[in-house]
Amino acid sequence: MTIGMPGGVRVLVVDDDPDHRLLARHRLERAGFDVRLAGSAEEALVGIESVDLVLLDYRLPGTSGLELLPLLSERGPSVVMVTGMGSEGLAVEAMRRGAVDYIVKDESYLEILGDVVRRAWLHHDLVRRAGELERIGLLVTSASARREVFAEVVEGARRLLRADGCALFVFTEAGLVQEATAGCHVGDRNSLLADARRLLAAPQKTVETLGRLLVPVPPADETPLGVLAVLASEPRRFDPEERRLAVALASYAGIALGNLRRLDLERALVAELQQMLDLRRDLMASVSHELRTPLTCVSGFAETLRAHWAALSDDERLLFVDKICHHSTELGDLVERLLDFSQVEAGRLHAGIRNVDLRAEVEATVAALGPLMTGRPVEIDVEVSSAMADSVLLRRTLTNLLSNAVKYSEPGTRIVVRGSASGGVARVEVADEGTGLTSEEADRAFDPFWRASRVTSNSLRGTGLGLALVKEYVRVMGGDVTVESELGQGSTFTFTLPLPEPLPV
Structure with missing residues (x-):
């Protein structure tokens, strides 16, 4: 069986002479066509959508074949005009009307x-296939819905190759999976999937067994993205034209897959x-608030010191000066963070790496945070x-x-800083007994500008x-750096640093 002349091509013979209808039927059935008969225009129009070709006589009761011809052509089948008059003008007019x-x-x-009907069928089939290929081509370059695109590709492949079934397998994170199917026959899915994997393991243009044709997607010398499988319910050999068409359809599937992945x-x-952008907008609002608070203080x-200096006691003056120093330091820390982040975004953050005393650095940092760590x-x-x-x-x-750790835990709760060496790196842990994080929040903890919604709702700055x-x-x-946390049980942040090279013996 080939694309050129399949069995089951349906031909409608429209002739007002029953003897001519009988003779035409006999000859066409011997040639392998499925023949139906009609003696009038009314009979011809009944069920015309299920017909591939029409053999139309010029003379019909109450009308002519020329009048009926456009009505038949617009319903889909190709029409061969038949007449007892060898008129060139009639032939030209028939061709003009379709x-x-x-x-x-x-x-x-x-x-x-x-032979005439066979040529007409080949013309009809060529036009139909060209239209179907053009439709699929437009679809794969413009559509954006994955399921609908692949459903159309496999259904188009099934129709064009006159197969009983068609399947598309696509590589995903889970491996090779069945993306879409069409038709009533897909055979043994596990066997088909195994054949698809073998094709991709040793890439070839096509792999064919009786009733089964597999083509990589895309079929060119690119990294395979999947496999297009064309299936017949009965043993069948695919001819070279069918294989070329299957390769073209696999190319369309590859284009569709590439377009959808890019989309x-x-x-x-x-x-x-x-x-x-949303986070940056939130950042601007947050930074404005964070800057305004210490500046206002x-x-x-x-202003209170300036206006009421004489009325204030020495203790009150010292308290106000301490407050000013505290909020100035807070403001300086915020500006330093913003400057550091701008360096990070510009890719200009650099480190002067040297051998440091880790315990001394931890103790110095804790000491510098003395007021914050009180209690x-x-x-x-x-x-x-x-x-x-x-x-x-x-x-x-x-x-x-x-x-x-201080901000997100209750006063009086313990904070632990640990340092150890394992796996060729120094590991430093900072653990608290605070509010903790959900697993989703832990995954986003290091994202710029991100803060847990319950934290922002609690007015924590x-x-x-x-x-x-x-x-x-x-x-x-x-x-x-990583974080391990459990909601309500606290968090442990762990970061690693390289260890110094051992001194040569």
Whole structure:
């Protein structure tokens, strides 16, 4: 069986002479066609959509074949005009109205009838296939709905190759999976999937067994994205034209898959960009608030001192000066974070790595945070003596982690700083007994500008930059940072640093 002349081509013979109908039927059925008969225009129009070709006589009761011809052609089948008059004008008019061929009822009419109808069928089939390929081509280059696109591709492949079934397998993160099917026959799915995997393991243009044709997607010398499988319920050989058509359809499937993946990527990038814009908008609002609060306090205490200096006691003056110093320091820390983040975004954050005393750096940082740590039992258990780090970035890392531990835990709860060496790196842990994080929140803890919604609703101040900066500080020092947390049970942030090279013996 080939694309050129399949069995079951349905031909309608429209002739007012029953003898001519009988003779035409006999000749066409011997040529392998499925023949139906009609003696009038009314009979011809009944069920015309299920017909492939029409053999139309010029003379019909109450009308002519020329009048009926456009009505038949617009319903889909190709039309061959038949007449007993060898008129050139009639032939031209028939072709103008949509006939694909013209035949005169002379003494050789029945002898050539099968060949004429066969040529007409080939023309009809060529036009139909070209239209279907054009439709699929337009679809795969413009459509955006994955399921609908692949459903149309496999159904189009099934129709064009006159197969009983068609399946498309596509590579995903889970491996090769069945993306779409068409038709009533897909055979043994496991066997088909195994054949598809073998084809991709040793790429070839096509793999064919009796009743089964597999083509990689795309079929060119590119990384395979999947497999198009064409299936017949009965043993069948696919001819070269069918194989070429299957390769063309696999190319369409590859184009569709590439377009849809690019579209998915574009959508993800747009969503990510929108998220970043939303976060930046939130950051501007948060930073404005964070800057305004200490500035308002500094301005308020300074103005009170200026206006009421004489009326204030020495203790009150010292208290107000302490408040101004505290909020000035807070303001300086915020500006420093913003400047560091701008350096990170510009790719200009660098580290001066040297051998540092890890325990001394931890103790110095805790001491510098003295007022913040008041009322907090802090345990320092640093076993490793030294690590390779930038002293300034290391202290900023510890400051951010300790500040977070204080901010998100109750007064009087314990904070632990541990240091150890394992796996060729120094590991530093900062653990608290605070509110903790859900697993979803832990996954986003190091995202710039991000803060848990329940934290923002509790009016805890912050910009969402601290942990993002910790991640970058540790990265430029050659380490990594992670968090382990459980909601209501506290959090443990762990970062690593390279160890010094051992001294040569």
